[in-house]
Amino acid sequence: MSNGYGHFIKGEAIEGKSGRHQDVFNPSTGEISGRVALANASELDQAVASARAALPAWASMNPQRRARVLFKFKQLVESRADDLAQLLSAEHGKVLADAHGDIQRGLDVIEFACGIPHLLKGEYTQGAGPGIDVYSMRQPVGVVAGITPFNFPAMIPMWMFGVAIATGCTFILKPSEKDPGVPLLLAELMTQAGAPAGVLNVINGDKQVVDAIVSHPLIRAVSFVGSSDIAHYVYRGCAESGKRVQAMGGAKNHGIILPDADLDQAVKDIAGAAYGSAGERCMALSAVVAVGDQTANRFIEAMREELSNLRVGISTDPQADYGPVISAVHKERVENYIAMGAAEGADLICDGRGFSLQGYENGFYIGPTLFDHVRPEMQSYQDEIFGPVLQVLREDDPEQAIRLASDHQYGNGVALFTRDGGAARDFAQRVNVGMVGINVPIPVPVAYHSFGGWKRSAFGDTNQHGMEGVRFYTQTKTVTQRWPDGPTGQAAFNIPLMD
Numbered sequence: 143m144s145n146g147y148g149h150f151i152k153g154e155a156i157e158g159k160s161g162r163h164q165d166v167f168n169p170s171t172g173e174i175s176g177r178v179a180l181a182n183a184s185e186l187d188q189a190v191a192s193a194r195a196a197l198p199a200w201a202s203m204n205p206q207r208r209a210r211v212l213f214k215f216k217q218l219v220e221s222r223a224d225d226l227a228q229l230l231s232a233e234h235g236k237v238l239a240d241a242h243g244d245i246q247r248g249l250d251v252i253e254f255a256c257g258i259p260h261l262l263k264g265e266y267t268q269g270a271g272p273g274i275d276v277y278s279m280r281q282p283v284g285v286v287a288g289i290t291p292f293n294f295p296a297m298i299p300m301w302m303f304g305v306a307i308a309t310g311c312t313f314i315l316k317p318s319e320k321d322p323g324v325p326l327l328l329a330e331l332m333t334q335a336g337a338p339a340g341v342l343n344v345i346n347g348d349k350q351v352v353d354a355i356v357s358h359p360l361i362r363a364v365s366f367v368g369s370s371d372i373a374h375y376v377y378r379g380c381a382e383s384g385k386r387v388q389a390m391g392g393a394k395n396h397g398i399i400l401p402d403a404d405l406d407q408a409v410k411d412i413a414g415a416a417y418g419s420a421g422e423r424c425m426a427l428s429a430v431v432a433v434g435d436q437t438a439n440r441f442i443e444a445m446r447e448e449l450s451n452l453r454v455g456i457s458t459d460p461q462a463d464y465g466p467v468i469s470a471v472h473k474e475r476v477e478n479y480i481a482m483g484a485a486e487g488a489d490l491i492c493d494g495r496g497f498s499l500q501g502y503e504n505g506f507y508i509g510p511t512l513f514d515h516v517r518p519e520m521q522s523y524q525d526e527i528f529g530p531v532l533q534v535l536r537e538d539d540p541e542q543a544i545r546l547a548s549d550h551q552y553g554n555g556v557a558l559f560t561r562d563g564g565a566a567r568d569f570a571q572r573v574n575v576g577m578v579g580i581n582v583p584i585p586v587p588v589a590y591h592s593f594g595g596w597k598r599s600a601f602g603d604t605n606q607h608g609m610e611g612v613r614f615y616t617q618t619k620t621v622t623q624r625w626p627d628g629p630t631g632q633a634a635f636n637i638p639l640m641d
Contacts (some may be wrong), residue, residue: 145176147322149185149346150329152192153339158346160185164319169235169466170456172504176233178322181347183354186314189343190360193285193312196340201282201310205259212308215335216252219245222331226324230295231457233321235466235506236419238458241296248300250589251607255308261612262309271639274624280616282310283386284362287355289376290325291368292318292468293422299325301593302365303342305611307332311363315344316355320468322346352376357383363614365606366390367424369526370552370598377601388602388614390424392526393554393595396547397427397583398569400540401437403559407581409444411559415583416532417452417510420464421476424599425555425577425584428527429516430534431543438536442491442514445532449492449510456502466506467529473506476529480511483522483533489514494530518546526552540565548574554595557583576600 145166148157158179166176200208219226227241236244264278288302295317303313317325325344332342345351352372355361356379363386366376370391380387397412399405415427432438455462467473477495484490494509508530516523516533523533537543547556557579558569566580576595579585587593587608594605604614 145323147176147178147326147346149179149181149189150326150342150344151185151189152343153333155326155330158185164348166233166320166322167469168232169468169506170232170458171502172470172506176323178319178346180319181345181351183350186345186347186351186354186358189314189345190285190358192340192343193314194360196338197282197285197312200312200338200341203310205262205308205310208308208310209256209259211332211336212252212304213256215332215337216249216256218331218335219249219252219328222327226296226327228458229323229327230321231465233323234292234295235457235468236422237455237462237465238460240419240464241457244294245296247586248294248297248304251301252304254589254607255304258305258308258612261609262616264618270622271624273626274622276620276622278618278620280309280612281619283615283617284311285314285360286311286363286365286615287314287316287361289316289352289355289364289366289368290318292320293419293424295321295324296328298367299328301607301611305607306615307337307341309612309615311615312341313343314355314361315342316347316351317344319346319348353379356380356385359383361385363387364389365614367606373601374598386614388594388604388606389600390594390606391599391601392528392552393424393426393599394429394523394526394550394552395425395427395555395557396429396431396550397557397559398431398540398543398547399433399437399441400558400560400562400565401434402561403437404561404581405437405440405444408559409441409448411581411583412532413445413448413452415557417464417530420467420508421530422467422528423584425586426528427555427557427583428532429523430532431546432534432536433540433543434538435536438514438534442512442534445512446491449512452510454497454507454509455499456505464530467508468506470506472528473508476508476527476531479522479525479527479529480531483513483516483520483531486517486520486522488516488520488522488533524551540569544569544573548572551597552595552599553597554599555579555585557581557585
């Protein structure tokens with residue numbers, strides 16, 4: 143065991159004082175690689191005090207100067223990308239190429255945030271009434287917090303704190319206790335980039351610190367990404383305590399294959415989207431709806447062949463397509479869902495249970511799993527599995543396929559595979575899902591658009607990053623001004639009119 147993780151408060155790494163700790167594992171080997179301190183409410187208070195002390199100067203700083211700090215941070219992260227990827231892979235288990243992608247997608251939002259001074263400009267109306275001008279300004283909400291999941295320990299924190307810090311807020315990050323190393327290193331790099339002490343703080347912890355964040359009177363807004371049940375819990379708690387909140391939950395993302403699709407390309411795309419990162423993505427394509435039995439039969443045979451060539455390996459294996467899942471507990475959970483699907487009557491084409499990697503028998507590995515003839519009423523289909531499991535449903539016509547995706551409790555992402563432009567346009571307009579891909583299996587928007595699902599995939603009124611993120615971390619102030627240049631007027635007891 144080599145790493146002991148505490149917290150990052152007021153520009154410094156500090157040890158935890160609560161006396162509570164949790165093991166950090168290397169999923170590739172199953173061995174303990176470190177220990178992370180779990181904060182209590184008192185330690186959160188320290189982080190809030192640090193953020194609150196830094197807020198006035200940071201919020202009043204020229205937005206362009208704040209952007210320069212973020213630009214320097216981007217340069218530092220790029221210079222340490224290999225170190226960050228190695229650390230990320232060791233604690234999460236995703237392969238190095240995927241770890242680099244995790245970092246880069248976060249940096250895309252940091253790059254967007256460097257241009258936020260343009261987006262913070264308000265509106266101005268000259269002569270809204272006799273001698274009256276009206277203008278608005280965007281001001282930071284204040285001290286804000288982010289609660290992030292284990293599956294993207296670089297990308298999702300940067301999605302949150304990049305936009306928040308650029309708008310003038312100060313930030314408290316509560317990352318997953320399963321892989322805390324990368325978020326702590328990002329905080330150090332932000333300080334090296336010139337962010338004053340207290341602008342970015344990191345508190346490690348479990349439910350105890352989540353509850354403290356949700357109820358803390360000085361935290362003005364909370365952004366969350368995780369499971370739907372916890373997202374709803376955080377959303378409800380923040381709403382009750384008067385906070386702004388955006389809470390992103392789980393997913394069951396569908397890939398709908400029409401008979402005219404380029405099936406060879408669709409199989410390649412879906413294999414990567416379903417099994418990449420061991421399926422531990424909220425945008426993983428975990429359910430395929432094949433329109434017509436002929437389409438389904440061709441897809442199953444092609445996917446079976448694809449999976450026979452898929453390589454599962456340790457996170458540092460450059461030939462591996464994906465690595466282990468995050469923990470032994472999660473491995474058991476996913477394997478239980480595989481057993482459930484088989485018990486419910488789905489055809490288990492490829493069974494990933496019992497997968498063992500020579501020399502790494504204690505790692506948390508699950509082989510690629512493929513089900514056919516899955517039915518909508520099956521619990522394994524209704525739930526998010528969050529593992530390397532792909533379920534195939536069969537429908538007779540496109541309308542039924544659209545209905546499946548639209549009626550599911552989750553509404554994060556959906557992809558349509560077709561050569562028919564008219565069908566694609568109609569699908570994109572009508573499907574009841576927040577993010578849509580047309581021949582794109584993982585439709586995560588670029589950084590200057592916004593990320594967010596519908597239904598039980600998201601609670602709150604704004605999405606992550608893009609202009610939605612700017613709105614979430616700022617509040618609009620509108621000023622109506624008049625500079626009299628004549629005699630004093632009479633008192634007005636009616637509502638003032640501008641004409």
